[in-house]
Amino acid sequence: MQKKLIKINPSDNVAVALVNLVAGEVIQFEGAAITIESDVKMKHKIAMTPFEIGDKIIMYGVLVGKASAPIAKGGVLTTANVLHESAKVTAKTESIGWTVPNVDKWKNRTFQGYHREDGQVGTENVWLFFPLVFCENRNIEILKDIFEKELMKPKENDYQLLLRSLVNSENGSAETAGKSAEDNLFKNIEVKFITHQGGCGGIRQDSHSLAKLLAGYVNNPNVAGATVLSLGCQNLQIQIFKDALNAINPNSKKPVLIYDQQSIGTIEAMLSSVVKDTFAAIKEANKLERTPAPLSKLKIGLECGGSDGFSGISANPTLGVTSDLLAALGGTTILSEFPELCGVEQELVNRCVEDQDGKRFLELMQWYEKTVIDAGSGFDMNPSPGNIKDGLITDAMKSAGAAKKGGTSPIVGVYDYGEYINKPGFTLLCTPGNDVECTTAMVGSGANMVLFTTGLGTPTGNPIAPVVKISSNTPLAEKMPDIIDIDTGGIITGEKSIDEMADEMLEFIINVASGTIKTKAAILNQNDFIPWKRGVSL
Structure with missing residues (x-):
């Protein structure tokens, strides 16, 4: 029987509905009975404890909001009773260790790529x-x-x-x-x-x-x-x-x-x-013809768009494990979308190998947030109507799930928009959260493929790099098979583990990089390109 609720981190005080719930339903969860206060759509969040005004909302183990109205235990979190709130970060507080995954079965694998004179290898020509x-x-x-x-x-x-x-x-x-x-x-x-x-x-x-x-x-x-x-x-x-x-x-x-x-x-x-x-x-x-290349020559952009309440539970963590595997193999992965890292800055700063990278990350985040505020908005306005409808009701909540794409490996470099990435390992790149602007930027920084998770569906592609579309839930994959390449919905139903999906993901990446599988975005000839315009017009 499929579970009805999931708590992502032991310290969380909210749980995610894995199925639609009805008012009055009693669910046995973590050794206690939870009475559902009102009808709840799957992907939305349930209070595991009563909240008073101002109480902190914890999810993924981090602060993602505060109660703006009383919420009963078993009550659903909405934009009417929760406001965006994130932890303030000023500096690195500790160095986070990393358990390197076992990559024995991958270390001798290759892909068929196009070798350039400068040592880079393309997945396309x-x-x-x-x-x-x-x-x-x-x-x-x-x-x-x-x-x-x-x-x-x-x-x-x-x-x-x-x-x-x-x-x-x-x-x-x-x-x-x-x-x-x-x-x-x-x-x-x-x-x-x-x-x-x-x-x-x-x-x-x-x-x-x-x-x-x-x-x-x-x-x-x-x-x-x-x-x-x-x-x-x-x-x-x-x-x-x-x-x-x-x-x-x-x-x-x-x-x-x-x-x-x-x-x-x-x-x-x-x-x-x-x-x-x-x-x-x-x-x-x-x-020039394709010849074998080690997986260390892969440079993978990590992106999400049209996210839903399951993205941070299924598709994004799958990318995180895949990113860790590639980092262990000497490849390069890129996490961007800086407005969608609001609330998880402390973990990311602590993962930076070099202190100056942690400092630069915070400086870029602070600069970005100031420009947004100066324009009369704020990071709290980041969740789209589609995000909110499907359970992502604060920017910090969305960010905590989006950051899961970056796995747990050390951060070896922090780059500003337009800077080219030549360093192997897991990196951060300052870009907007906008799907096409972000994908455009990662490819401009050297990504020879982009992994793109979605819970609602989006056709985004790129003129020169394959964009692999990964659904967070099976209904989406079944409804939009023309744009979805991989379905991670089995994680939600309990049919597959995240590690199993990551293995499938890496196998799929090798086939796409070798030209034996064409992505759905490529089949649709979806060649999106939007530069980030930071300034004003004169």
Whole structure:
């Protein structure tokens, strides 16, 4: 029989409803009878003790709120009787030890990846097109139409005819135009396209931040090379982008083709050059094939979106154990979404190997919270209507569950937005909680795959990195099978353990990294890209 309640930490004074409960129902829990005061939907929280106004709400072993109205034992916690509250953290108080998991069965495993000259290994081989400024978005869209449709389907226009002639010349036949994706001339490479609304019009700092992000995408191991369009007069000058790329990897030998429209002249002249030059570069990049790589070459972003009351019990802890396994194997994992780490700062600071990393984490958190308050809001406004409806009623409650994605391994580095991560182990990256902004940032910092948990469902993907979607509950996986890759709902029903699910997760990761499994987001061609705009517009 499935349990009806679960208490996550022994010190918690609330429990989570694993099934729908009805008023008057009496549940035997931890040796005592709990009478349910009113109907409770599964995923919501039940008071294990009476609360008076101002009493602390403890969940996951940390402070997640305070009572704003009396709550009877067996009563349900709601936004009407609970307010956000989190512990104040000022410094590291202790060093937390780590029990390294046994990885004997994984240490000799490999994935089939694309090896780069700088030692990184990609899970994909992508030729990337993007603009330095939004003024070039139209030309990127033209190139997208040309390259995607000519290599996969017939499409008539002057540039397409140019590319078709090159394809026909390469293949030695006039019958190759309009090949299907399965018959694509290029077997080992994909073409992907990014557009954005930045590069000019905002403060100069925004352009420098965007330059670092785009440079991170070029340096990402999943990218073989890039075609970059510039108008010429924008804030994000070509040299700023080159400087950002050089700062990340001064010895990079990746081909980066840059075109400046105002220097070249007509769109026709520019796009003709782009098509010819890029075709030749893609043909060269297509020569690279997958070869074995150790699991230490994996860089995994950890993300959650559309979270529910089960996310912190099933899907997120599964990612946490997976993260620990990868850290023990010498891989890299990245936890971000700083607004969703509010309330768990003390544990994270104490897990930092270097004191300066703990200090930097707190400084970034304090800066972020101040900017939110200055904008007339606060971290307490973070839970979305969907979060609240499914039991995450305070930011600290949401954060305590979100942080479970980071497991228990030591934190070896703390990074600000746009900084590239080259250090193996578990790391923190300052990003917003917004699904796409966060995923965009982690990939720009080097993630060659993203694990994305959800309790409500979200289609988020990325242009260059596979995004694996993990459901916290089985009804979601059954309702939205077109976006869910892995279902951890068996943890809720008691059919599977977190460790069992983590083993399944790592096996799935190896298959995705090797190209033998395509994620649902990739099948849907879900290529989301939103830079974080920190400043104002001028």
